[in-house]
Amino acid sequence: MSSKITWPVPDPAAPPEAHPALVSAALSAARAYGEARAEHTRGELAESSRTGADGTATMRVDELVEGAIADTARRHRVNLLSEEVGFVDNASALTMVVDPVDGSNNAASGVPLSCFAGVMVEDGVPTEALTCWLDTGRCWHAIVGEDTAYRTSGRTELDGAALGLLRPHPEIGRSWWHLAERAERVRVLGTTCLEAALVAEGSFDAFVDPGNDAHRIVDLAAALVMVPAAGGVVRDVFDRPLEIDTDLTRRWSGVVAATPELAERIIETVRG
Amino acid sequence: MSSKITWPVPDPAAPPEAHPALVSAALSAARAYGEARAEHTRGELAESSRTGADGTATMRVDELVEGAIADTARRHRVNLLSEEVGFVDNASALTMVVDPVDGSNNAASGVPLSCFAGVMVEDGVPTEALTCWLDTGRCWHAIVGEDTAYRTSGRTELDGAALGLLRPHPEIGRSWWHLAERAERVRVLGTTCLEAALVAEGSFDAFVDPGNDAHRIVDLAAALVMVPAAGGVVRDVFDRPLEIDTDLTRRWSGVVAATPELAERIIETVRG
Numbered sequence: 157m158s159s160k161i162t163w164p165v166p167d168p169a170a171p172p173e174a175h176p177a178l179v180s181a182a183l184s185a186a187r188a189y190g191e192a193r194a195e196h197t198r199g200e201l202a203e204s205s206r207t208g209a210d211g212t213a214t215m216r217v218d219e220l221v222e223g224a225i226a227d228t229a230r231r232h233r234v235n236l237l238s239e240e241v242g243f244v245d246n247a248s249a250l251t252m253v254v255d256p257v258d259g260s261n262n263a264a265s266g267v268p269l270s271c272f273a274g275v276m277v278e279d280g281v282p283t284e285a286l287t288c289w290l291d292t293g294r295c296w297h298a299i300v301g302e303d304t305a306y307r308t309s310g311r312t313e314l315d316g317a318a319l320g321l322l323r324p325h326p327e328i329g330r331s332w333w334h335l336a337e338r339a340e341r342v343r344v345l346g347t348t349c350l351e352a353a354l355v356a357e358g359s360f361d362a363f364v365d366p367g368n369d370a371h372r373i374v375d376l377a378a379a380l381v382m383v384p385a386a387g388g389v390v391r392d393v394f395d396r397p398l399e400i401d402t403d404l405t406r407r408w409s410g411v412v413a414a415t416p417e418l419a420e421r422i423i424e425t426v427r428g
Numbered sequence: 429m430s431s432k433i434t435w436p437v438p439d440p441a442a443p444p445e446a447h448p449a450l451v452s453a454a455l456s457a458a459r460a461y462g463e464a465r466a467e468h469t470r471g472e473l474a475e476s477s478r479t480g481a482d483g484t485a486t487m488r489v490d491e492l493v494e495g496a497i498a499d500t501a502r503r504h505r506v507n508l509l510s511e512e513v514g515f516v517d518n519a520s521a522l523t524m525v526v527d528p529v530d531g532s533n534n535a536a537s538g539v540p541l542s543c544f545a546g547v548m549v550e551d552g553v554p555t556e557a558l559t560c561w562l563d564t565g566r567c568w569h570a571i572v573g574e575d576t577a578y579r580t581s582g583r584t585e586l587d588g589a590a591l592g593l594l595r596p597h598p599e600i601g602r603s604w605w606h607l608a609e610r611a612e613r614v615r616v617l618g619t620t621c622l623e624a625a626l627v628a629e630g631s632f633d634a635f636v637d638p639g640n641d642a643h644r645i646v647d648l649a650a651a652l653v654m655v656p657a658a659g660g661v662v663r664d665v666f667d668r669p670l671e672i673d674t675d676l677t678r679r680w681s682g683v684v685a686a687t688p689e690l691a692e693r694i695i696e697t698v699r700g
Binding site (some may be wrong): 159161162163169198242249261262265266267291292294304306307309318323324326329336337341342343344345346355357358359360 | 429430431433434440470471485503533534537538539563564566577578579581590594601605608609612614615616617618628631632699
């Protein structure tokens with residue numbers, strides 16, 4: 157009964173000032189995803205044949221999109237650090253840190269919530285980030301040290317907040333539910349990069365992994381640039397340093413929040 | 429700190445064969461929503477000054493969009509049954525049953541998941557439905573008795589299913605969690621009409637209100653046409669008949685599922 161996803165994938169509306177390698181990578185990702193949807197059924201997009209560099213199964217949709225991005229990185233002569241392939245050395249001081257398809261399950265099933273997210277890193281230091289919502293072409297861009305057009309909500313209190321939460325895993329049920337009870341609104345979109353972008357622009361007050369250690373650095377790298385530029389913070393529930401590392405098996409429980417105060421309230425609640 | 433939502437709202441891509449009153453209403457809704465976003469901050473869009481016909485607070489965004497739809501209904505000389513205003517008699521045998529902004533909280537905060545949903549009803553019997561995702565212009569259309577281009581996933585088992593769930597209310601925590609534990613994937617999008625459309629096209633296996641009685645008939649009317657046309661079913665957890673009624677204070681706990689078998693598994697689990 158598995159069918160194709162019929163809606164087309166638009167080219168991303170990346171801003172002209174973004175780094176050419178990021179713009180090309182986002183465009184390649186969107187086109188490869190569009191072709192994958194046209195050629196494969198939902199079931200085929202979700203099939204996995206191997207384990208990626210991050211230690212999780214690689215879906216066909218991830219593989220096809222990452223392949224297109226790897227070609228782009230080679231053409232632009234920048235290194236690549238990506239979910240499935242790991243670190244690809246193209247002999248550059250610049251590395252593009254990428255989540256090719258954030259929200260792979262959504263992307264494979266046709267839930268229109270999946271993103272390309274890329275960060276330029278120069279000698280280990282992030283310089284700019286681009287997140288593109290693949291299903292709509294909408295993009296968020298930020299450069300370290302420069303103001304962005306969007307601002308977080310500025311909220312400091314957890315009670316009454318609008319939260320994006322990681323999906324409810326049984327192991328973290330208690331802290332998940334504590335957050336849900338204190339929040340005014342809860343959403344579970346299944347795409348960290350889009351949820352972080354919604355925090356950056358003030359539509360969510362925060363996005364939280366309540367202790368499940370589901371986040372790899374590729375999931376959080378764009379937020380590390382974009383959210384502070386908009387007035388917010390990115391932290392780990394267990395206060396481990398968030399750093400770009402080529403070891404993609406490392407995990408964090410990310411808290412992306414409108415303000416440092418709100419992040420603190422959330423972390424207290426999860427640690428309970 | 430409340431800011432405006434800067435992304436534009438496109439005209440909906442309604443199919444040419446849809447009823448002209450539905451197409452006009454969807455277009456009016458999208459344009460009114462776009463103007464509301466351009467003129468008002470998030471905080472202003474969420475402000476409510478009165479109680480609607482459904483017994484809940486009317487947000488400014490609901491009021492502005494519904495006003496535009498009411499003008500359209502008058503111009504097309506069809507009656508209107510809508511969330512805030514209730515039943516408007518324009519002396520026709522046709523009634524347009526509308527949820528002007530499904531996902532009002534998303535619409536007011538800038539979470540890009542809100543819909544117009546309308547159903548044509550002739551002497552009490554639904555004939556066709558149109559759901560338009562306001563943030564992207566994407567539409568789903570179905571005519572009673574005619575096949576649709578999309579099909580549900582066909583899934584019959586709950587274990588391993590991909591579910592959309594109503595947001596977790598404390599009163600229904602137990603059944604909410606039971607469903608979440610048996611599902612493979614859980615999403616909470618906060619917009620029943622979009623979640624029902626995703627069931628119709630096979631991206632979600634089901635969407636469920638696990639006993640919170642949050643659904644009014646305007647939330648479920650489009651699903652009642654669209655989901656059976658795609659092979660699925662719409663039921664109430666407590667087996668109350670789902671019927672078009674001008675009393676908008678009536679409530680249901682809707683189960684929108686890919687198959688009758690899956691709906692039955694979900695209802696058993698909630699009643700548990």
